[in-house]
Amino acid sequence: MDIPYTVEVRRDTGLTNGKIGIWLFLASEVMLFGALFASYILIRTGAPTWPRGDTMLNVPLATVNTIVLISSSVTMVMAWASLMRNRFGTFRIYMGLTILCGLGFLVIKYFEYSAHFHEGAIPSTNNFLAIYFTLTGLHGLHVLGGMAVNAYFWGPGAKLWKTNPTWFTNRVEHAGLFWHFVDLVWIFLFPTLYLL
Amino acid sequence: MSDHTAAPMAGDHAVDIDKHVRIYISVFVALMVLTIVTVTVSRFHLPVPIAVTVALLVAIIKGSLVACYFMHLISEKKLIYAVLGLTAAFFVVLLVVPVITVHDGFWIH
Numbered sequence: 359m360d361i362p363y364t365v366e367v368r369r370d371t372g373l374t375n376g377k378i379g380i381w382l383f384l385a386s387e388v389m390l391f392g393a394l395f396a397s398y399i400l401i402r403t404g405a406p407t408w409p410r411g412d413t414m415l416n417v418p419l420a421t422v423n424t425i426v427l428i429s430s431s432v433t434m435v436m437a438w439a440s441l442m443r444n445r446f447g448t449f450r451i452y453m454g455l456t457i458l459c460g461l462g463f464l465v466i467k468y469f470e471y472s473a474h475f476h477e478g479a480i481p482s483t484n485n486f487l488a489i490y491f492t493l494t495g496l497h498g499l500h501v502l503g504g505m506a507v508n509a510y511f512w513g514p515g516a517k518l519w520k521t522n523p524t525w526f527t528n529r530v531e532h533a534g535l536f537w538h539f540v541d542l543v544w545i546f547l548f549p550t551l552y553l554l
Numbered sequence: 555m556s557d558h559t560a561a562p563m564a565g566d567h568a569v570d571i572d573k574h575v576r577i578y579i580s581v582f583v584a585l586m587v588l589t590i591v592t593v594t595v596s597r598f599h600l601p602v603p604i605a606v607t608v609a610l611l612v613a614i615i616k617g618s619l620v621a622c623y624f625m626h627l628i629s630e631k632k633l634i635y636a637v638l639g640l641t642a643a644f645f646v647v648l649l650v651v652p653v654i655t656v657h658d659g660f661w662i663h
Contacts, residue, residue: 372631381634385641392645396652403653412596424589432582435624439578442571538624545616549609553596 365524380532384539387500391543394496398489398550409486411552414479416470420552423466424544427501430459431541434508434534441527446519449530453512456537460505467498490551497547500540507533581623588616 363375371378402408411417437452474480474487481491511530518526592612600608622628627638 371633373633378633378637381637385637388641388645389648392648396649399649400652417593417596421589421593425586428582428585428589431620431624432578435578436575439571439575535625538620541624542617542620545620546613549592549596549613553592554602554605554609 364528365522374528376528376532380535384535387539391493391496394489394493395546395550398493401485401489405485411490411550411554414486415490415552416473417552419466419470420548423463424548426459426462426466427541427544430456430463431538433459434537438527438530438534441519441523441530444523446516450512450516453508453530457505457508457512460501460508463501464498464505467494493547493551497540497543500543504533504537504540508537577623581619584619585616588612 361375365374367374433452433455437449437456440446440448440452479487481488511526511533515529516526518529592609595608595612596605599605627634
């Protein structure tokens with residue numbers, strides 16, 4: 359049986375089921391990161407002293423990572439726009455760039471983490487590092503998950519374009535919504551952890 | 555984006571997408587500038603309450619640009635707004651309830 363409302367919109371909602379599904383999922387993600395942000399506030403306000411992020415973390419590397427992730431959001435939305443213009447080749451280029459940006463983000467994060475571990479700075483060292491590794495680690499897993507989905511649509515999943523281009527375009531749009539959410543979370547993590 | 559859900563298009567719709575692409579590039583430039591602003595302001599070592607306010611204000615502007623234009627929330631269907639409104643309400647409760655139970659928070663002194 360075919361999945362209903364993947365291409366045409368439901369009359370009662372005006373949306374495809376996939377669109378509603380991804381937004382409900384993102385709503386649950388807001389609560390997940392919200393709980394961790396609430397934990398951060400509680401831990402920080404309850405601590406007698408709290409280090410400034412830039413005294414313990416590498417701000418230049420994190421700034422580069424912010425630029426990389428914002429750039430990946432632009433390439434992601436351009437990938438979707440390319441499909442809307444029926445330009446599959448351009449879609450492949452932009453989606454490839456998005457995946458590469460995601461990879462670049464994780465590589466930079468790897469160097470950051472390696473430097474911390476080399477200095478003996480691990481989650482159990484203090485509360486600041488505990489919440490830093492928890493938040494950035496969970497965010498990194500989201501980047502990895504988003505990259506896996508994007509790689510699927512860049513590679514084997516792209517076969518759908520030949521048989522049902524509208525459905526494929528919608529699926530890329532939904533993957534894009536997740537990717538932009540991951541970017542959005544980083545926009546708040548960066549100043550919270552590194553600059554304050 | 556919901557206006558374009560029935561995608562791939564041509565003709566007038568392609569012109570519409572071209573307009574969107576120009577907006578995406580403008581938003582990208584704005585996000586870059588705001589990132590530089592965030593980092594620059596942090597170097598002034600402002601008092602914590604002011605630094606938090608400025609950093610969160612810039613982050614909220616950047617987040618709104620991503621949500622409104624890249625995620626197309628500026629032109630979504632009512633059901634999506636309803637879902638997000640409910641999420642925002644619970645998110646505020648999630649942040650506020652634990653905080654008001656703490657009596658030694660820095661803003662309570």
